Amino acid sequence: MIKDREPLIFELSEEGKSGFSIPELDIEEKNYIPEELLREELKGLPEVSEVEIVRHYTALAHYNYSVDEGFYPLGSCTMKYNPKINEKTAGMEGFLLSHPYSPYELVQGNLKLIRTLENILSELTGFPFFTLYPSAGAHGELAGMLMIRKKLELRGNPRKIVLIPDSAHGTNPASSHFAGYDVKEIPSGEEGYLKVETVKEYLNEDVAALMMTNPNTLGVYEREIKEIAEALHENGSYLYMDGANFNALMGYVKPAELGVDVLHLNLHKTFSTPHGGGGPGAGPVGVAKEFEEVLPVPVIKEIDGKYVPDFNRPNSIGKIRSFYGNFGVLIKALTYLLEMGAEGLKKATEFAVLNANYIRENLKDTYELPYKTRTLHEVVFSEDSFKKYGVKTVDIAKRLLDYGIHPPTVYFPLIVHGALMIEPTETESKKTLDTFIETMKKIHKEAENNPELLKEAPHFTPVRRLNEVLAAKKPKLKYKEEEE
Amino acid sequence: MRYFPNSENSIKAMLESVGVKSIEELFSSIPRSNLTKDKVGYGKPLSEPEIIEFFKNLESENKVKEYKLFLGGGSYFHHIPEVVNYLSMKGEFVTPYTPYQPEVSQGTLQATFEYQTMISDLTGMEFSNASLYDGATAAAEGLLLAWRITRKNKFLIARSLHPEYISTIKTYIKNLNIEFDFIDYDESGKISKEDFDKKFNEEIGGVLIQSPNFFGIIEDYKWIKDKIGESKTLLISVIAEALSLGILKPPSEFGSDVAVGEAQSFGLYPYFGGPTLGFITTSNKKFLWEMPGRIVGETVDAEGKRGFVLTLSTREQHIRRERATSNICSNQAWCVIRAAIFLSVYGKKGLRELAKQNLIKANYAKERIKEIGIKIRFDGPTFNEFVIETENAEEAYRKLLDKKIVAGIPLKWFYPEDEKGLLLTFTEVNKKTEIDELVKALEEIK
Known part of the structure; x- marks a missing residue:
């Protein structure tokens, strides 16, 4: 039964009600800090009982349509079913309760999990290295473009322009911009895929990279991608592939083999971790060998059977966010990958x-x-x-x-x-x-x-x-x- | 395969309908030269029991359960009420997409509106967005917001800001022609007024201050706003431990223009550092159009009934392309729902109680540690963490590890020259007996 109207939680609030349960303080209270640092009462928060909270958020849940309920054919969003086993593995206490600043020997399971997932993604895409820290597709794009820029800088000139076909994902231009590039849109042509001839017209010494979504947002495979990669490389430019649509290519195409230099995947799309109403996601980035030195820190290394994060990487683009990314999302993706196997x-x-x-x-x-x-x-x-x-x-x-x-x-x-x-x-x-x-x-x-x-x-x-x-x-x- | 709902017969019928003989034919638009010859093979598909076993094995390689943990530094252990897990795990919250179709997404949208209300009231601000990835990127986005508004590219950042936030800011601004200088801290652990005076001028676009800062010190920084005076510089408060807002004066009372931070403490587990929940709030309506990320607003439907939608979207990447205020698209939406439920459960009184318990436990620990003759590095007031000094922090840390105690974070991890500092954190989950045990162990290894 769906309620006609559910009030805001604040409208259910009444003085004196409460929903929390914590032990009494086992230490004598004292004024440890000056009074003037303390705030007055918290005005914004509601006072509600547990039963009201359960009814309220259950009513709100009923207002949401979801993949669990039915067909959700959002293009380029890959709203596939989210396996329930994902939640079971990701919900194990040993993961939930592990702190990012634990001594490494106490979180070997986590570090091994990260390496395992990196290896499988490498296997799937052909890239020797992955970073799993970007928290969403767009975050992966930013990390990827920053790596391209850093690499070009190390070569002597970061260049100025990123080419983006008009059939690419919406976040691509903004991500390039925040990596310090001007964006030039190029037409994808009547047949819906980009021609190497078109790309060549736009190539000059200012072009840092081309960002290409493949298959693109028309669902069309970029059949000249290999030739485009060659043309870019000849020009000293790189090819970035937005892999948000990788669900169309698994087992058929390994982007690294086509000459793609940098690729991001969306674990919340292709690898079934749920979308959560708009995140948390994860946007791992795979890179060709020459990009190893610019990967974000830390890079997890295996030394004598022990896993250790390596922060000492002078050419790295640095940190892209805190800690190790949306780790919980990584567990779910790995679960899915293991269940499916390559053939699945x-x-x-x-x-x-x-x-x-x-x-x-x-x-x-x-x-x-x-x-x-x-x-x-x-x-x-x-x-x-x-x-x-x-x-x-x-x-x-x-x-x-x-x-x-x-x-x-x-x-x-x-x-x-x-x-x-x-x-x-x-x-x-x-x-x-x-x-x-x-x-x-x-x-x-x-x-x-x-x-x-x-x-x-x-x-x-x-x-x-x-x-x-x-x-x-x-x-x-x-x-x-x-x-x- | 249990996730493929089509029978052999259906597949056959579909192939026929499409007019191809085999599925491979559907891939004919991919040139042969593009197809991989290398077989993808990382292992056979695993069954459900095998998967559970696999992850149990990995889980058991994490030894955290056997240890007493006094860890924080931007990720905290707090008691998460069961209803937070129960309600947030509903498929209706876990499995939808971004609420592009508001008529069938009122659950996520209303919960987000409730969250925006709570987080903006906690920071004392007027407006909140619907989340950013984490505290580190929120700090970077806060700085970029000030950059867009003031059009000034010089910033001052407290040296006591979380070191990972500083690193992330560096990554974010590197190619945007933005520079920053550090403001030092004094012997109390607070922002140095002297250093501020030396470095502040009208060309500064924004000042970023974290309170409690990375060393746990609560800043009293109204004076900064006074010194900024009439200049256009924005004051940006960073909060890495959102629970502190339950008892400490909010950023608004220090005159902050923008408050950003990490709200992991509101219903998320430490989880090896993620999912996290970045927030950004502001007091100024004029800044709204420069805010990054999704924002939920109230409106009415065709019949005048209250409803909620994603709003002010012309700021965003899918519309404004490269001129967008940020490239963020997917954010931490589900974490927002957990925060809203968490804050509803604790409410006005509970959140204060929770914050108070943190403050008292940590300060009790500080007092006891001082009593046994161990130096507390700074004399400024603290919330739920503080820095102690030992002869050799790493050595002390190792010795305590042998006693099954994780004595916080050696500061050397972030500041290579710092041989002595250990950042210790105490929350409501650390019982008095545990704290006493730590104090005893510290005394033993002295």
Whole structure:
């Protein structure tokens, strides 16, 4: 049962209620520090009982749609099923209660786990070295671009420009910018993949690197990637590959073999650790041999059967964050990798690609497919088939909610008008896909016959369409008692 | 494979529908030369019991359970109420994506709005974002925020800031034409006024102060704001132990413009250092448009009912591309839900009690250690950690390790010239008997 309205936790608060249970202080109280350093009472926190807290957050949970509940075909997000065994292994006390500043001999298990995961990712991608500390894909991009810059600096000139195709991920330009580069966008061309000829036109001595998402956000494999890598290397530039879509390539392609110099993966996408409503994730970065010296610190070394973090690395880009990254996420990814094995991963890729192509085949006569090139793990449709009814992509998305299905990624990539970017992943059954296909067709008919129905959608969700303009115009970012 | 829901028959039907004979055909857009010839082989798939065994073995190589731990330095042991685990583990919180479709994400959005309220009230600020990766990147983002606002590229950073935060800041600003200088600390462990006066001028974009600082000292830094006076310089407070906000004066009372830090103490385990929870809050509405990361705001739906959405998104990377305020996309959303539940459980009274217990236990320990003739390095007031001096810190640390005690953090790990300092931390989970045991052991090895 979903409640019509759940108050804010603060609205449940009443003086004198409490939900905590800690032992009484076993030491005599004294005034150890000057009174003027102490604060007055904590005004913002609520006073609520445990039962109210449980009901409150359970009600909020009911308001969320999730992978556990159903199909979640967000393109480029790889919303695959999150195995429950991941939570079991990651929840073991020996991991939870290990402190990052423990003496190394007491956390050999953790350090070994990090090395094991690095080795498996190396095996999968062909890169000899990995750093697991970046906490998300974009964080990995930043770490990767900083490594490229450092490497170029060591060679004598950091250069100025990073080339980014218009079919790349949204975070790429910002990540390059924070590594100190200017960004130049280059067109991916009519067939949806980047041509080496195009890249060559943009190459000059200022180009530090090209950042390429492969398969790109159209789901298209970058078939000239090897030639592009060669052209870049000839120019003294590097190739960065955004591996957010690596779910399309496992067991088929090892990016290092193509001449890619730096690659990041998203453990919360390809390797099933959950997304948690927007993190925590992990964005490990794999690098070619020559980048070993610039890896972030610490690098975990194995010396005489003991694992030791090495901080003494003069050419390193330094620390990218505190401690050892989102360690808990690493445990989950390793769990998944061990359960799947190499053969399971290859199958996952195959079924992910089959599922995406099944959707493409069955919707391409209803929705407009702007790029006809063969696609791998995702497919992008445009607004061209329904725009004429006065219906927008957002309306299609909101109507899907009425049918209990999470919409695809919308309005991305920018090169497709009103894009609907669909990535089903391998963990969906034909039955689920059939339901989705039927629903999409039905909605298309509704767009033609009853566009108002779509424009007013969703009708059956806990809240109706929300006023995002108002939220931005009059930002209200916290609860204030007096206003209620 | 239990995660593949399609039968042989379904697969066959799908291949037929797509019009290919085999799955391999679907990969025909990948040139042959790109396909790997090298078989990926790191082992056969493991069953569930085998996986549990594998991780139990790894877990058992971590020996932390047999030791008494007095560890902090930016990651703390606090009691996490069971309801935090129970509620946050719900699949509805664990398995959704970023709330791009607010109509079916009100759970995450409302909980985040509640968190924003709590963390901004705790820091005494008006506005919070929906999280950053950790305290170190939050400190870097805080500095970059001030850089964008003041357009000044010189900063002052307290030398007593967490050393990993300093390293991270260095990594973040290295290529952005930003410089910084350290402000030293005096013999009390607090920011040196003299050094501040020497280094401060109107060209400084921001001053970063951590309190309690890395050595555990509580700073009283209202004077900094007074000295900044009318100049545009921003005062940025860094908090590595968010629980201190339960009892100590918040950054707002020192005139801070921005407060950033690490809220791991609010419902997250030490977990070898992550997931963590970085926060950033500000008192100034004008700074909102320069904030990094996601922000949740209140609004109404088509029927006028209250609801929550991600807002001010034109600041962000997916819209403003390379001119975005930060490149952050995925953050620590699930940790935010844990923090909101944790803070609801402890509430107004509980959080204060928890903070008070930390303060009293650590100061009791400090008093006892002083009594046995061991030097406390600084005489400034402390919250739940402080630095002791021994003849040879690493040696003392090793000897105590033999007694199954992890006596904090040898400062030599961060400051190679520091042979004597040990940073000891005491929280509510350390019983009096444990503290007494540590004191006795320290006396024995003296």
